[in-house]
Each structure stands twice: as C-alpha cells, then as structure tokens.
Amino acid sequence: MKKSLMAAGLAAVVTVLVSGAALAQAKPEILVKQRQSAMTLIGKYWGPMAGMMQGKIPYDAAVVQRNAGFLDNLSRMPWDGFHESTRDVKSAALPNVFTDQAKFREAASRLENEASRLVQVSRSGDEAAVKAQLGAVGKSCGGCHNDFRAKQ
C-alpha cells in the first residue's frame, strides 16, 4: 500500500514536471481559462448523469456510456492548468491548491480513477452498479471542491 502510494506520488511529480515543461510558454490566464473550460465540460456531461442517479430524469444507458467516456477524458484535463504561475490569477481555486499540492493531486487522481471505473461499469448494463459508481464519481467531485474551491 505504502509502496503503491509512493509510486503514484512519483508518477504525479513526473507528470507535473513534463506538463510544466510543455506549458512553459502558456500564459497564466490561458491556463486558468483552459482548466475552467475542462470543469465547464465536466459539468455538461456530469449533469445528466447526476440527474439519472437522483431519479430526476429517466435512466438512459447509451447517454451514460457516452458521457462516461467524455468524463473519463475530461477528468484528466484540468490539472496541469493549476500551475504555480496561476497562483495570483483570480479564480475559485483556494490557496491550498498550491500549498498542499500532494493532497490536491491525490484528490484529482480520485476523480480520474472513479471516472475510469465508470466507463467500465457503464459497459456492464447493470443499472444499479452504474448508479452506485455515479455516486462514487460525485463524491470525488465534492471531496475536491470542498477542500480546494471557494464556496460558490
């Protein structure tokens, strides 16, 4: 367990370094716009799935499969936008995004993992299992927003 956590941590550091190099020329305002765009689209495709989970709109397995695939991709897009250079750009990001990067990255990874699992579960056609996994995805969104995002 400890070993795998360390490996994950190291992978995260490598990812940040590579992204950092690739983004060397991106302006902080652009990085913020890009990460906010990813969040906007996560909201677009998460919204209907949340509605289905809560029974507010009819369950549609095809929509869940499509949206889960999109969410899986989108869940990997915001994080390099939380670059150190964006620390002073106005946004809803709380300062601890930058002062507690390991915890932030861990919370981000949780969404990536739960979204990836949702893709697998959505292929099973098991509605109850899908709804349970939607719950896990929602929890990972909320966990990160509670700790790292200013209350809206």
Added chain:
Amino acid sequence: MKKSLMAAGLAAVVTVLVSGAALAQAKPEILVKQRQSAMTLIGKYWGPMAGMMQGKIPYDAAVVQRNAGFLDNLSRMPWDGFHESTRDVKSAALPNVFTDQAKFREAASRLENEASRLVQVSRSGDEAAVKAQLGAVGKSCGGCHNDFRAKQ
C-alpha cells in the same frame, strides 16, 4: 454516395433532435459557454501537435497519442451547443451556422472523422503518416472556421 450522404444527413437530424430534447432546459448562454470551452480545449491539445507538424517543437509520439485521444473526444463536444436558441447570443459564430445547418454539420463531421483517424494513425508510430494526418485535421479546423466563424 448519394444514399450514404442522405443517411448521414438523417443521422445528423436525429442527433440534433435528440440533443435538442436533452438540452431543453439549458440556457443559451450556458450552451455558448460550453461550446466555447470545447474549442478552448481543442486549442490546448491541438497547439502542441500543430507545433510538431510545423517542426517548431520536437516530435513526441506519446504526446501526440494522448492529445489525439483527447481531440477525438473533444471534437464531438461543441456541436449541440450551436443550438437554435443561441442564435442571438454574442459569439464569433456567423449567422450561416444556423441558416446552413447541413453544411455546418458536414464541416463539423469532417473534424470528428479526421480526429478519429488521427487516433488510429498515431498508434502506428509512423511519424510521416502522423504528420500528414495532422495536416488533414488542421485543414478541417480551418475549413469550418473560414466559413462559419467571424475573422478574429
């Protein structure tokens, strides 16, 4: 050829109807924000690939593979945001997006198809073939922007 074009047209109409129903409650301003977010992220992941194609940055097969996968997903996200209800919302979209929907949808499909092909080609490891396909993707971006987007 004519038959397949008709089939594609019908599929597009069905897609628009389904999307229209699903988006019945989304406000026009939100739809515009969502489609612009998709374009912002397409730019994020297209930029480095364009740079590699033009020899401005070193070719990196792993980055191309990752970005191609993202682009493939993102290329399918903007279109339902060009809903009739957004006609009067200020944006760079030209009026013919709404008056010549068949041609717009065809131009949009071209990006989807070229991006999907890029995913396949990027797995081959053939740098020249990848760069040729990047050219095809770029052409599909430009084709649509020329006809349907106000000059920036």
